[in-house]
Amino acid sequence: MDISIHTSFLPHDDPDASVAFYRDALGFEVRSDVGQGKMRWITVGPVGRPDTSILLAPPAADPGVTETERRTIAEMMAKGTYGWILLATPDLDGTFEKVRSADAEVVQEPTEQPYGIRDCAFRDPAGNLIRIQELR
Amino acid sequence: MCHPSWGRARIAAQRLGDLARLRRVRDRIDREHVRPLDLAALARDAGMSAGHLGREFRLAYGESPYAYLTRRRIERAEALLRHGGLGVDEVGRAVGCPSAATFEACFTELVGVSPGTYRSRVAELPAGPVRNREAPATVPQLA
Numbered sequence: 001m002d003i004s005i006h007t008s009f010l011p012h013d014d015p016d017a018s019v020a021f022y023r024d025a026l027g028f029e030v031r032s033d034v035g036q037g038k039m040r041w042i043t044v045g046p047v048g049r050p051d052t053s054i055l056l057a058p059p060a061a062d063p064g065v066t067e068t069e070r071r072t073i074a075e076m077m078a079k080g081t082y083g084w085i086l087l088a089t090p091d092l093d094g095t096f097e098k099v100r101s102a103d104a105e106v107v108q109e110p111t112e113q114p115y116g117i118r119d120c121a122f123r124d125p126a127g128n129l130i131r132i133q134e135l136r
Numbered sequence: 137m138c139h140p141s142w143g144r145a146r147i148a149a150q151r152l153g154d155l156a157r158l159r160r161v162r163d164r165i166d167r168e169h170v171r172p173l174d175l176a177a178l179a180r181d182a183g184m185s186a187g188h189l190g191r192e193f194r195l196a197y198g199e200s201p202y203a204y205l206t207r208r209r210i211e212r213a214e215a216l217l218r219h220g221g222l223g224v225d226e227v228g229r230a231v232g233c234p235s236a237a238t239f240e241a242c243f244t245e246l247v248g249v250s251p252g253t254y255r256s257r258v259a260e261l262p263a264g265p266v267r268n269r270e271a272p273a274t275v276p277q278l279a
Contacts, residue, residue: 071148078155079196080162107163114215121166127159 004051007043010083010128011059013074015040017125018056025102025122026087026130028054054085083128092134096120099132110134157182158196161189165201169208170232175201209233210246217255224251 012018015038022028022044031043031053038058045053059077060070076082089095092110099122100106107121107129119133161182165173178201179189193201209231216227228239228251243251 074148074152075155078152078159080159105160105163107166109167114219123159123163127156 006051007053007055008085009055009057010085011077012056012126013077014125015042015056021104021124025099025104077127080123080127080129085128085130087130087132088135089132090135092118092120092132095132154192155196158193161193161201162197162204165205165208169205170212170230172232172234173205206242207246210243213243213251214247217251218258224255227251
């Protein structure tokens with residue numbers, strides 16, 4: 001078996017705002033951008049690491065999702081309990097300052113956690129929680 | 137003329153905007169829970185009355201902002217008592233509790249034992265992971 005983790009998914013509700021966050025605040029490159037309006041599928045990822053991507057996608061685009069489920073997902077995104085991802089960097093403090101200075105919403109400043117890691121956290125424009133931990 | 141679905145869409149958008157404001161309040165509690173924070177200031181900064189914020193927050197997250205703030209402080213206090221070399225009063229101050237008495241009361245209510253008891257109990261535990269056979273025997277002492 002030789003399986004790598006290739007693309008993970010995060011929902012957006014304002015594609016332009018999400019692209020701006022991942023490209024300008026996190027410094028990711030945009031690898032593809034298909035669809036239009038709110039129905040856009042945008043692949044982003046760290047420069048120099050083409051093997052891992054995040055697909056920013058419209059939530060609940062599957063026609064099998066009911067109207068009630070779609071509303072629940074939109075509400076969970078707005079209240080910040082739906083999407084989340086863990087990123088990592090060797091330079092946590094530098095990264096934190098750069099992302100903060102791009103006006104991202106800070107959830108947690110760099111903090112030593114009792115479970116043995118040091119991390120910080122932001123919200124992306126769709127309300128997803130972006131945790132960044134220090135590689136050490 | 138106004139189509140009825142426009143009104144519904146506007147109400148839905150308003151609801152999502154309100155939820156996003158509540159999320160920012162909750163994130164602020166996460167970010168600043170070790171600083172002095174009070175509900176009035178949180179509500180003022182979010183552009184809501186304290187009563188409205190309290191009700192809406194509870195509806196969205198299942199507990200009041202004050203309960204959430206206290207829970208975050210006590211979770212942090214547990215971590216500090218487990219890992220830091222701090223005394224009980226220092227921990228209470230470090231997590232932003234307004235007084236030692238409040239800290240004692242909140243901690244005891246949420247954790248089930250006082251911070252002092254908690255600290256002495258965790259001090260007796262081995263530092264690393266415990267393998268099955270290393271766990272202390274709990275055979276009752278028979279007279």
